[in-house]
Structures are given as structure tokens and as C-alpha cells.
Amino acid sequence: MTRTNTQYRLAARPVGLPAASDFQYAEEPAPRPGEGEFLVQVDYLSIDPAMRSWMNEGRSYVPPVGLGEVMRAAGIGRVVESRHPAHPVGEVVSGTFGVQRYALSDGKGVAPVDLSLGEAPVHLGALGYSGLTAYFGLLDIGRPEPGQTVVVSAAAGSVGALTGQIARIKGCRAIGIAGGPDKCRFLVEELGFDGAVDYKAGNVRAQVRDLAPGGVDVFFDNVGGDILDDVLTTLAHGARVVISGAVSQYNSEQGVRGPANYMQLLVNRASMTGFVIFDYAARYGEARAELADWLRSGRLKERTHVITGGVERFPQALLGLFTGENTGKAVLAL
């Protein structure tokens, strides 16, 4: 049986927004597993803002994707051929399989997926890195206490929507920052946020102050740029700023802009802390179990935005993250 692999390789390092021409589409026969290897047919790819940062030269928390290499992506798939004792044919697995239909693996970084906890796409969202990032970033780094005010940016995105809801579950007030009235309504009416700030309506600082007159105790930032600077001026004493991402800066052609209001950390005796989710690998299990409980009980809702059309649609799917057309977790179905 001959399988045809379809894939996108990184062809150029974009300046500004990525374009289809930054990727090269290729079709080739799928590889055959050697001894100790197996072949995964990838069914779903996670589409994440961090992908843009992996396209830049220079090491971030992971090395950049090399020119000519298959674009990095987390995915879920099924083992279709195996010469690996621990990964039999039929097993559903998650891993960093790349933007391709078939991926060869030796098992490193691959984990079985427990479909009893949730459907496959959910394992790329609430039960995947999005959920884990929200969970550990908020609870371990943000350390919110009941009654405190948690603000999250890119709140209608996958990580943000989960972060606000987890804050609510933990007894906090949750305020989301998102673009446009529809997303803001979604946060409050569908997800139960206590308030929402529409950054497209301007004056984020005043909007946050109105909703958090006692100051912001935890700011979970996915965005950077102006929004980070605005929220820095609204911090409560002892506030924690969690640096989860900087999606506003990944496409910047002028280089990253630092937070000019960082001295508010001094004024407010506040801290700004970064984290990398991989450090929590030993605790993924406990977090997934709790996230799955919340999903089952309906306390945590996930909206998955499944994009169809297969590998070919990858460049548009990625660009969709940066044009704000996406609500919830973006997943590409192959």
C-alpha cells in the first residue's frame, strides 16, 4: 500500500504577517517505518500563534524551524503502520508531527490520547497545550486568590477563553480583553466572564479601570504591545503579570516593543513572570484530569474552531489567527 504524504515546508522567514509564499507545498510518498518506528496518519493539527515565532530566526524557547524543514505543528493522529512495540496500529496519539498528513516517529514526545476524556480536537485545545498553558500559567504563576480580579488578553482565543473560565472556577472575577462587540458578548454571555473590554473601541486603560476599580491582581497576557502597557497602569499592589505570549509583536517589522510602563511594577510592588509549558510535563496528567472534570460538568466550555480542507488550507488557517477572525481553539482537520 502506497500512501501519499502532503506537507508544508518552511520556504522563507517572513517579515511581518506570514504569507502562503513562506511555505512550500510538497507531495511525496509517505515514508515506511524502520525498526522501532511507526507511521502516524495525522487527523488534526493545532493552529497556534506561537507558530509565527517559530518561523523567525534565532532561538526562542524552542529552536526555530529550519528553512526547508516541515513546518512544526502539534497534532493528533492514529498509528497506521508500526514496528514499535509500545505503539500498535490503531493507537490514537498526540505529538509534534508537523504540518503533514503522515509523520514518522520513534515515539519521542508522543503520548497516547485518552478519548474517554474528550474528542480528539479537544486534546489539542482544553486538554492540550492551550488548556495546560491556561491552567499552569494562571494557577502556578498568577496564583490568584478567591475574590481577586484576573484580566486576560486575547480572551476569545483558545488560551484566553480557558484562562478566564478557570479564574471564575477558582472564585475570581474574570475580565477579558478582545476585539469587537461580538467577541466581548461571547465572553460574558457564553463563557460567564464578569466583564469584557473591547480594545477596538479604544481607551483600554479606562475600560479596565471601570471594570476593575480596585486594580488588577493578575494579568495573564497573550498579546504584549499597547495592551500590556495599558494594563500595567491598572495593577493592584502586589499584582502578578503572567507573560504567556506576545501575539501583537510576532509579526512586528520594527522588532518587539517593550512595555514602556514597566516601572509600574515598582510603583505597585508587582512582578512580571514568564513560563514555558514544557516545564510542567510531569504534572500534565493531574491538570488534564481536572480540566476534563470541568469540561464534563460544564463549568469549562471550549469552542473549537475546526477548519476543514486538509493540509492545503494550512497557510490561510495560520493567517486567520492574526486577522482576528478566529474565536476559540483553531484546529485544522486533515
Add this chain to the structure above:
Amino acid sequence: MTRTNTQYRLAARPVGLPAASDFQYAEEPAPRPGEGEFLVQVDYLSIDPAMRSWMNEGRSYVPPVGLGEVMRAAGIGRVVESRHPAHPVGEVVSGTFGVQRYALSDGKGVAPVDLSLGEAPVHLGALGYSGLTAYFGLLDIGRPEPGQTVVVSAAAGSVGALTGQIARIKGCRAIGIAGGPDKCRFLVEELGFDGAVDYKAGNVRAQVRDLAPGGVDVFFDNVGGDILDDVLTTLAHGARVVISGAVSQYNSEQGVRGPANYMQLLVNRASMTGFVIFDYAARYGEARAELADWLRSGRLKERTHVITGGVERFPQALLGLFTGENTGKAVLAL
């Protein structure tokens, strides 16, 4: 007995470096204490970079000095007239007396000075806010562990010189960043720093990397700007950046520049935390006792830069902080 008070009042809010014309010199009869008040003859004034930030409009960690008000300054003096039961004539006291020869007080914020711990100017330096800032900022916020590498900026300044020495006392490697070979030699040869980086020689990043090949565990920053950005690229995993000040930015005419490399906090799982020394008031005593012990035993050295000439010399003394001509704690003798 009529005493003549000499003083400087804030006359204008400078843009960029402060000038003598931003202050108005005044002579007037010293006030007489009413019931519950006392008069202090101020003998020494602390000259601090933070003074520049108090001249700007807008609240920082303290309100700005109002136009027409006596310029704020910490000082040491002697009670010369008293109608206050707790502060008899002859008592040596510290407080925020302002840039003037005589200050009226109701006792609020005034503390007796224990000259057995050190001479009066030392109570404005190693036993005053400089020492307390170095002590609590390094030990409580930076939390260095023995064997770790501590980098401090403005290391030949009052706070910086003490911070590096305390790091050494606690078993850390101390690296100072200062301007010019003389200051760098002073840090290593006189104060026992393990290394010094001359920022005027360029490429701070490479210099720090050479001296801290394993990464910087604690960065105690008094400076901000380029130096903060450079050191952010040299952090070790789990590093703590202590925001003590931003002297490079206080005179900026373009507004404060934020640290463009702040995403290194994420890459390195690091934190950046601000603090205000007043929060530690309840623990000043324990810190002063330990600092005094270290001074007595010679483990901690302080160089006091006493400027003579009285109140009249205040504007030049302040400017000297920003032109880099100062080494150690600047004190104006009245």
C-alpha cells in the same frame, strides 16, 4: 534667636536633565515650632537619583513635589528647638526634611539616629535608604542562593556598591556594571566584586556573557534602558530581575523606553519584580543591625562622597549623579 532658613523650592518641571533654573533659592526666617512640633537643623542631605523622578508630574511610588514646594530630600539633623515631648533639643534625627537648613516637624516619619552604629552620613547611605534598598531588594526580591551569579547596574553608585558586596557576603558571585575603567577597578579592587563590566567600552551583552557563562541568576537593575535590555539576554533559567530604579530613563525626553527583550522572561522562565523600600519599614531595625555589623567587621565598605558648600550647592550635587562623576553615596553637607 533668629535663624535664617535657606532652601530650594521646585520652580519648574524639567524636560531632560535638571538645571539650576528648575529650582528657586530662597532665604527666610526659620519657622518657630508650635505645640507638638520641633525644629531640626539639617546637617546632611541625601542626594539620590530618585529625586529626578519626584520632579516629574504624575504620581510614582510617592506623589510628585509640587511647584513652589521645598524640594523633597532625606536628611539627618539635630533638634534645636522643641515643643514635642518625644524629641528633645539635641536629639539627632533622620527624616524627609527637604532641601533646606531648618525643617519644622511634628515627628511624623522622623526617627532617632543611633550614632553608635555609624557616623551621621552613613545613616543616609549604608544604614539609610541605600543600604535598606540593597538589603531588601537583593535578599527579599532577588533571593540569591550561594554560588549564584548576581549582576548589578550602576554598581559604583550607593545602592549598587552595597548590593554587590551583600551578594558576596551571601556567597554569590558579584558582577558590577559601571561606566569607565576607574569605577570598574574600584569595584573589583576596593569592594571585592568578582568582575566588572564597563558599559562605556560597549557590547555589554558580550561582556556579561564572558563573566557569567552560566547565565545571570539575579539582576539588580538601577538603570533601565539599553543595559536592562542587554542583561535580559544573559539570564539563567529561573532568573530574578529586581527593578530598583531606572536612572537612564528619568531624564528621557522621549518618555521611558520599555525593555524590548522582555520576552526573555518567558524563554528563561524568569521574573521581573519591583519593590518600594517603605514596605519594609517594620524590618528596618533588623536590617540596620546586620548592615552595621558588616560595616564594623569591614565586610561591607561604604564610600561616602560628601559634597560641601551648603544648601546653595544642591543643584550641582544633583546633576552630578547623572553625569557619572559620582562614586559611592552622595551626601550634601549643609
